[in-house]
Amino acid sequence: MFAVADEIAETSDVEALPHAGFSGKKTAEIVGITYRQLDYWARTDLISPSIAKAVGSGSRRQYSYRDLLELKVIKQLLDSGIRLESVREVFTYLRDNLGEDVTTVNLVISGNRSVLVRSGEEIIDLLGKGQGVLNILPLAGVKEEVDARIVELFPGELDAITAGEPTPGSAAAQ
């Protein structure tokens, strides 16, 4: 049964509900991870769906747009060869500091500390006194990729989300 996109038909009334969020399956698809990973991360408290958590089997998780962003960051980190354990540490810190300016910031992991950095110069600066490894993730790309994937898979949904947010006419890269 495909009732996938019938709610899109009535684009106008939807403004009432601020988008119910993304189901587990959709989320996994958009972010580009397996459902099992999503499940595992939720149940091990790496990242849980902020709109609706699962309670008892059969319930439905609901992920917010922000969740998608975070999930994508996690995937990027993982893809780049970083251990899940380290990712957890990063997010312990990051969650408080990840503001709205997702598009202009670079996430830098230096040793066991994470920093959000705006300019490239700051990074070179860090490099100078850097003891160990610097892991740098430009967050702008993350948002772009998530957005692109949403319109690709579920056109129409993105509008409902980004409606509230300041539309970035220009993405000033670093």
Place this chain on the structure above:
Amino acid sequence: MFAVADEIAETSDVEALPHAGFSGKKTAEIVGITYRQLDYWARTDLISPSIAKAVGSGSRRQYSYRDLLELKVIKQLLDSGIRLESVREVFTYLRDNLGEDVTTVNLVISGNRSVLVRSGEEIIDLLGKGQGVLNILPLAGVKEEVDARIVELFPGELDAITAGEPTPGSAAAQ
């Protein structure tokens, strides 16, 4: 501070040999890993002692100074949260390209590709078009730390090693 190991003072009567290399135990101590790790890495072909491999039990592994450097890089990457598997990939590439200019280069891991980069500008450049995460490791620091640890634990040995190598005049302090 200047001159970690300036022109060899030639105070060394030291054993006259061109240095036979470092034993497994010493190596582990210097690099800051457990002997079991060193053993594991050797036996799983991550890095094997280039002066003398182990053949049958009872033989002795002998690690070169270069090996120490590589080992330290590995440890740094591990400490920064990178999976051993990724480290293996990096070294598959890196081994051919890690020249003598260890002190001036930054190792950059971008996705599944590794690059050696000289200037900070190059890094910003990468950042611009960078899709994913950049892992940056300044190799200068690696050499410094290894050297320092050697003189700390086995004073006298460093001279014998660095004798052959071009001694960089400046050493970044800290």
Place this chain on the structure above:
DNA sequence: TACACTTCTCACACCGGCGTAATTTCGTCG
């Protein structure tokens, strides 16, 4: 030869990751 030291061989622990099957809920149809 005796001795200290090193490597090898296993067996095993721990964790992340994920496949599979059972269980529960949701929406809908009769």
Place this chain on the structure above:
DNA sequence: CGACGAAATTACGCCGGTGTGAGAAGTGTA
């Protein structure tokens, strides 16, 4: 209203990676 089937989540448990520990087996040297 009640039941049914699809969809989603949870429970169970296996697998592979990364070591570790203990002790057997060699080696080089005095």
